[in-house]
Each structure stands twice: as C-alpha cells, then as structure tokens.
Amino acid sequence: MFKPLLALSIAALFTASVSAAPITYKIEPTHTYVQARYQHLGFSTQSIRFDHIEGTITLDLEAKTGAIDVSVDSASLSSGLATFDGHLNGKDHLDTTAFPKASFVSNKIKFEGDTPVSAEGELTIKGISKPVTLEITHFKAQPHPMLGKQAIGADGLIRIHRSEFNAGKNAPAVSDATDISIALEAIAQ
Template identity: 55%
Template sequence: MNRFARLSAALLVSAAAAAPALAAPATYTVDGTHTFPRFSYSHFGLSTQLSKFNKTSGTVTLDKAARTGAVDITIDMTSVDTGYETFNGHIQGEDFLDTAKYPTATFKSTGVKFEGDKPVAIDGELTIKGVTKPVTLKVTHFTNMPHPMLKKDAIGADATVVIKRSEFNAGKFAPNVGDDVTITVSLEAIQN
C-alpha cells in the first residue's frame, strides 16, 4: 500500500506540473510616444477637420485567459494639436475645451466585450469638461505580441466612438460646425 501511495503522489505532482499555469491579469502602461487620440468633425460642411492630442497617459489591464480587461486613460487637453497654433488656443477656450478649468479628459472602462481572444468593444465613462457620459468604443484593430525593440509584451489597438460635443458643453456654432465628433484612439501599451 505504501508503494501505491508513493506512486499516486508522484502522479499527482507530475500532473500538476504539466497543467498549464493559470494566467493572471497583466497590466500595461500606455506608451505616450505612440498613443494619439484624434478627433474629427465637419467644418460648415466644407471639410472634415482633423486634430489630435499629443499627451496621453494611463493603463490597460488584460486577462487573456478570462477574456476580461480594463482601460483607464487620461488625455492632456492642453496638448491639443489642430495643426495651427492660433486655433490651438481658440479651441482651448471656454466655448470648446475650456482647458483653464478642465485640463484633462478621462475614459474609464466599465466592461470589455470579446469575440474569441480579441476585444471588440469597450464600454466606459467619458469625462470632458466635467461632464461624464457612457460611451462604447468600437475596437477596429487589436494585437498582442512581444515588442520587437523593448522585448516586453505589448498591445496595440485602434478604437473609435462618435459623440455629440453639445452634450459635453462644447457645442458652440453647432450645427454649422458639426455637433457629431468622431474620436479615434490609436494606442500602444507595454507590460509593466
């Protein structure tokens, strides 16, 4: 019986060692040099204006095994880049972003939807000018791979959502200047 007990114990230990380890959630830090939220809107029906923000920070948590995740992003609204210095100042005024009172905007996820092993939508709370609204970002691209230069696990994603700027107290000149604003975020993040 003693020999049988030792054999059983050895088999259990071997099975435990051979079983795949349960993956834990991984936390990634947003790479501010490769992450750019952009926004676009109609300008009097003449053209689509494109602008971006140059400073973004935050974290992404991903649990591949459980197919869950979380996103927490902060955008420095004073880093708006319209391509024209005078307009950068204009859009930071009270009628639009009011960066003197509200220097940042945030997005905090409340849930992530997956198809297979890839996220396809991120529900969350978007706060601009102190106004918080629920939004759903549609993920149009996602990849998870070792970063070729940093030799760390990395994620990359593109996501988009359309909001009404008037709902965030930034509706000056609407509807002549489009109320619908398309926000697109191109993000890279590196595992801590």
C-alpha cells in the first residue's frame, strides 16, 4: 500500500511542477487583428484594421509572469476603400514600403489576482520605438474546445499620439490621439 501511495504522490508533484511552467502561445492568425481608431475632422470615429499579425505570448499564470512579442504587417491595413488604403500606406502616414512592420514587445505583465491586466512594453511604428502600456480589457485561458490544446484569448488597448511616431499628418484636424486595439487568440506550442 505504501508503494502505490508514494508513486501517486510523486506523480502529483511532477504534474504540479509541469503546470507551473511558462507556456508559449503562438498567435492564431484567423482570430487575431489590430485596429486603429481616430477622430476625423470632429465628424466621426474612423477605424483601420490590420489583418496580418504574428508573434508569441509566453505566460506563467502561477508565477504571474510573461512576455509578449507581436508584429504587424503594416501594409495589411484595410480601411474598406483601396484608394484610401494606398493613401495610408504612403510616406505621409505609415510609409509601409520603408517600414513594413510595427511591433509590440513586453517583458512586464501586471496581474490582478490570476488575471493579466496590463503589459508595459515598447511599441515600434515607422522605426520609432516608444514605451507604452497595453491595457488588457479581457482575458481567458482554457483548453481550446476544437484543438484540444491550451489556448488564451485577450482584448487590449494602447493609446498613442501619432505625431510621436512621425505619422501625425493633418493633426489636429485628424486627431493625434489614436487608440490601437488588439483582439487575439493564441494556441500553446
């Protein structure tokens, strides 16, 4: 009776130590996108969507630590109008020929209880890097019901001033303050 109990105890310890290890999640591109929102001439709030995002999120939910490394294909933007997309891809705005990628990198994730609520990191747009805080407005971690692997989902928000990234054309008529939101899902590797 002692041997089975000892074996069970050792197995439980091994399982607990495995579950406490950091897990690296790869962004699932069909359910992840970035959106930028800004005021246009005071008339309306406009949105631009970026469709090609890649990267990883590493989390240790028990230790309450993690890292984010995400890049966006800047030319994957979509305003809904091809002509306007070309304008936004131009030198006066994102200059996607010279700067094809934007990125967010963080090694400092803040938790409240068991939930990540923000990440301090560096946002790079047009080759200019600035410290920013990503507010995590929604987070969920659980096994993916269709893939059978551990998965995470999150929504987040960063507020920037376009002019800080050499993208402030037409400000203040077109608002300098811009909200960048991300909706993501990522699957454990």
